Amino acid sequence: MLSKWAGGLGNDWTPVRALNSYIKGTNGKSQGVVPFLKVANDTAVAVNQGGKRKGAVCAYLETWHLDIEEFLELRKNTGDDRRRTHDMNTANWVPDLFMQRVFEDAEWTLFTPSETPDLHDLTGAEFAERYAHYEAIAKETDMLHKKVRAKDLWRKMLSMLFETGHPWITFKDVCNLRSPQQHVGVVHSSNLCTEITLNTSKDEIAVCNLGSINLVQHVQGGVLDREKLARTVKTAVRMLDNVIDINYYAVPQAKNSNLKHRPVGMGIMGFQDALYEMKLAYGSDEAVDFADESMEVISYYAIQTSSDLAIERGTYETFKGSLWDQGILPIDSLDIVAKSRPERMFEVDRTQRLDWDTLRAKVQKDGMRNSNVMAIAPTATISNICGVSQSIEPTFQNLYVKSNLSGEFTVINPYLVRALKDRGLWDSVMVNDLKHFEGSVQKISRIPEELKAIFATAFEVEPRWIVDAASRRQKWIDQAQSLNLYISGANGKKLDLTYKMAWLRGLKTTYYLRALGATSAEKSTINTGALNAVKPATVAAPVTAAVAPEVKAEAPAEEDFAQAAPVPMACSIDNPDCEACQ
Incomplete structure (x- = not known):
């Protein structure tokens, strides 16, 4: 059912x-x-x-x-x-x-x-x-x-x-x-996507109502707008609490569990887009600090809002005896894990920025409306609707072909296009180079190192950065994160180190392991390639890409494109509001 x-x-x-x-x-x-x-x-x-x-x-x-x-x-x-x-x-x-x-x-x-x-x-x-x-x-x-x-x-x-x-x-x-x-x-x-960590029993099937904040919409002028984020969290938690009462439940055990404990899961999406706006590389200490700071703000105001709702609507049924009731917030529960493990087997940063003492006292006094308030879901569908990166994921590719019922569409990272235009690097040669390297900027010599770091794709980011950022978020979250790990050149040693690190850093769950394939597709819309029968002289390389059999093409030289006509300007591919292709 x-x-x-x-x-x-x-x-x-x-x-x-x-x-x-x-x-x-x-x-x-x-x-x-x-x-x-x-x-x-x-x-x-x-x-x-x-x-x-x-x-x-x-x-x-x-x-x-x-x-x-x-x-x-x-x-x-x-x-x-x-x-x-x-x-x-x-x-x-x-x-x-x-x-x-x-x-x-x-x-x-x-x-x-x-x-x-x-x-x-x-x-x-x-x-x-x-x-x-x-x-x-x-x-x-x-x-x-x-x-x-x-x-x-x-x-x-x-x-x-x-x-x-x-x-x-x-x-x-x-x-x-x-x-x-x-x-x-x-x-x-946990659940199907490994972000829900709720009790189950013969009489209770755990259900969590998930919502995700579009994080990039809360970055203004290259910094996190804490006040706007606080307002969004307060509204979202109220909405999620309302869903519990108006939802349809397929089986009585699910309804019983949800009405009894009232868990919700406030998460995020567009984390990578927020880093682009802030001009930060995913693989950097600054990005890890941003993961920490942004999740702390969400955690603080999600807990505060649930406590405010408890005053208005009453605490959830099983509040008495919970960690909330004992004045133990998610950040405090790290101590419980540390005490249960041998020394040096729990390595979690404990940095705090907000006034948690006041909130801790409020929760004990006023209670909580929801047994759980945070969980980070994969957001595979809603992030596409919003036009942002999925969940907490690094960018998978800067250039790819998306297929749906309407056909196939070439998608390119608009932040990358904008950055290249700002530096006068966006031309037909760059288009061909990006297609040849499947959106990767690492091997294009004229792209500055700063941009190479910012626009590194998922497999170009060392997995330790993904784990470190997740660890900083996890300390604030009362449930878990749907965390994919990307490992290029995967071998036993890399997997061993990455998953041991995930445990040492206090992660609750991991999701898919993504490993990089050994081959890539032939590019039929660039001016050179093993499968191109005719080498075009003056025809512009179209922006849309076709997929040919898996043969590795030779790297294009710049002189091969010296006489190429400019890319047609019928459509502004870095403008998400453009309707020319719809």
Whole structure:
């Protein structure tokens, strides 16, 4: 029903007993979790999202589950197809203890939940203590278990992530230890896009109402307009709270959960555009500081507005006993994680700029209208509608072809065009160079280094900058971020360092791993190329691009374009309001 009404699903499968677990009623052995995941996969295919999109499900499994190794291979294109889920997303729900064992190069024990049922609901130090207890029992009895080297399992997790794009890596303990609602239950999984971290149970299906602020609209004169951003946040949180009451709920468990806890998810989009306006490179300390500053303002006023709404409309039902009630705000919950981990395994910047003491006292006094107020969604659709970069992503390409029902359209980064025009660099040679290098400016010698840094694309930004910026945001957010990681020249060492860094920096979840392909397309609209039968002499290179077979073209020399006619000026491609092409 959730899928029918256009819902994407995140499911927790850890309680399902593992392969070869004893079945008491029949004296038989279980087939494990995989056959059930196959059924869920096929159901998602059969029941799509209201006839608009394919059904979308993400299955989560904890790293100590005995079926974890087979779970990692669910998206492989080889092997028994009856034990593969080609259409379903998967995610690892990783406890801190496993990451510690990886760093220490220690052993890791896999159990079946039918013999270790309480591990599922334990987090932090309590989980570690109970896990060690079961390891001791396994040594002395015939308890079903398997010992592996933690590093070997970690390596397989990263290998499958690189090979199939799944399972995503998400972190169980930081999601729970920083959850404002840990007094009413355990966060057993995230959602389809890994930004929602809410409690689920037999009677409650977590739902979050998402909204995203167009951040670039709050940058004036190259600086963040805090007052405007505060006004927008106050309006948006009120709107999201209203949605809870007027929304349609496909199943009663979803309505029960949403009305009881009233979570909302205030996020952002257009982060990269804001950096362009401020003339900052994504891969810079200044951009990381901006990520910190902008999210702090959003966090402060989102919490303040929810507290104001509590005065007007009443606190949410389960406020008593929450972290809010104890005067622990998201920035304060970092201390809980720090205490649960060994020293030097939690590296998070604690810089604060606003008056959090006053807000902390207000929340304790007046309460909160919403159990959760922040989450950063992918915004793949609404960012296109608004004409800005997705969510918190760096620019994927400065030049690409977009296909939709109306046809194919060449899209070029308008900020780049404007910057090149300002420096007198926008001409037919530049157009050909940009097409040849697929929008990358790094190999075009006449572009200044300053612009090369600002207009570096996602794969040209070191992943550590993406993780650092996300870490600075995460400290202010009570839920999580839908965070894609881009890694060029991906190898085991790079993946290992990047995902370990994500854990050390306190990230709650990660989303897709994007790796760069080894080939690129032939450019048929430039004046040279292996597949061009005729070399045009004076015909201008049209702005639209066609895609030819994947053959690497030789780099164009400037003299090849010396006699080329100027680019036609029928349409101003750096003006988003131009209607010539509609």
